[in-house]
Amino acid sequence: MEQFLEGKTALVTGSVQGIGLAIAKALGRAGARIAVHGLADPDQAAKACAEIEAAGAPQARFFEADMREPETIEAMMEAIAEWGGADILVNNAGIQHTVPLAEATPAIWDTVLAINLSGAFHTMRLALPTMADRGYGRVINIASVHGLVASVHKSPYVASKFGLVGLSKVAALEYADKGDRASGGITVNCICPGWTETTILEPQINASAAEHDGDREAGIRKMLAEKQPSGRMSAPDEIAELALWLSAPVAHNLTGTAIPVDGGWTTQ
Structure with a gap:
C-alpha cells in the first residue's frame, strides 16, 4: 500500500477498540505514527499499540486523558506536540446513554456532552493552529447518524452529535483557505455511521435478541428493519477506510461534510 502518510502523526481518541482501533490501524x-488514547489499563493500552504496529504503523504510543476534563486534554495535547504534533486528529471517543428526556439527569447530560462534544472542541482548538502552520491537517470527527436525524430516548447523545457536526462545519470554514493542493490543505469532516458492529450497541442488540428468544441474528434484523434499509450493519474496518481516504492528499477539497454510512437510513 502507498505510504502517503509517512512522516505524519495521527491522534485517534478512543482507539483501544472498535471503530477507533480500526481507524488507527488503517492510518x-x-x-x-499513531497516538493512541482510550479507557485502558496498561495491558490493554500495550495490546492496542502492539496491534496497531503489527498493522504497519511505524510507531504507536499511548496517551492518557479524561475527555471530561479540559486540563487533562491540554496535557495530552502538549505531550503529543512534544512527540511531533498531530497532523491528523480523529475524534472518536464517545459514550451513549439511552434515557427518556424527562429522566435524563444533569449528570447524564453533562457527561455525554463533555465527552462527545466538548472533548472534540478542546482537541480541535489545540491541534488546528499547528496544522494551519504546516499547510496540512485532517480533522475527522466520528459523529453518528444521530448527528443528522433524531431518535427517541437519546436526547443528550443526539444533542452532542448534532453539535459535533455544527462545530466541524465552523472549523472547516475557518481553515478552508489554509495550505494548498501541494501541501494538502486543512479539512474538517464528520463521518456519521449508522448501525455498526461495536460494543456500544451490545445492550440494544441483547435487548432486541431477548424479544426473539435469545436469537441474536433475529434481534439484529429487527433493529435494522426499523432504521437501516440495507439490512446490513457496517464493520469498523469499513468506517476506517473512509477515514483513510479523507486523510489522503486527493481529499484536499472535501471539507465541512457530514458523510452518512448508514445503509440509506437518512435517505428516508
Missing part, C-alpha cells in the same frame, strides 16, 4: 498502515 498506521499508510505510514502514520
Whole structure:
C-alpha cells in the first residue's frame, strides 16, 4: 500500500477498540505514527499499540486523558506536540446513554456532552493552529447518524452529535483557505455511521435478541428493519477506510461534510 502518510502523526481518541482501533490501524498502515488514547489499563493500552504496529504503523504510543476534563486534554495535547504534533486528529471517543428526556439527569447530560462534544472542541482548538502552520491537517470527527436525524430516548447523545457536526462545519470554514493542493490543505469532516458492529450497541442488540428468544441474528434484523434499509450493519474496518481516504492528499477539497454510512437510513 502507498505510504502517503509517512512522516505524519495521527491522534485517534478512543482507539483501544472498535471503530477507533480500526481507524488507527488503517492510518498506521499508510505510514502514520499513531497516538493512541482510550479507557485502558496498561495491558490493554500495550495490546492496542502492539496491534496497531503489527498493522504497519511505524510507531504507536499511548496517551492518557479524561475527555471530561479540559486540563487533562491540554496535557495530552502538549505531550503529543512534544512527540511531533498531530497532523491528523480523529475524534472518536464517545459514550451513549439511552434515557427518556424527562429522566435524563444533569449528570447524564453533562457527561455525554463533555465527552462527545466538548472533548472534540478542546482537541480541535489545540491541534488546528499547528496544522494551519504546516499547510496540512485532517480533522475527522466520528459523529453518528444521530448527528443528522433524531431518535427517541437519546436526547443528550443526539444533542452532542448534532453539535459535533455544527462545530466541524465552523472549523472547516475557518481553515478552508489554509495550505494548498501541494501541501494538502486543512479539512474538517464528520463521518456519521449508522448501525455498526461495536460494543456500544451490545445492550440494544441483547435487548432486541431477548424479544426473539435469545436469537441474536433475529434481534439484529429487527433493529435494522426499523432504521437501516440495507439490512446490513457496517464493520469498523469499513468506517476506517473512509477515514483513510479523507486523510489522503486527493481529499484536499472535501471539507465541512457530514458523510452518512448508514445503509440509506437518512435517505428516508
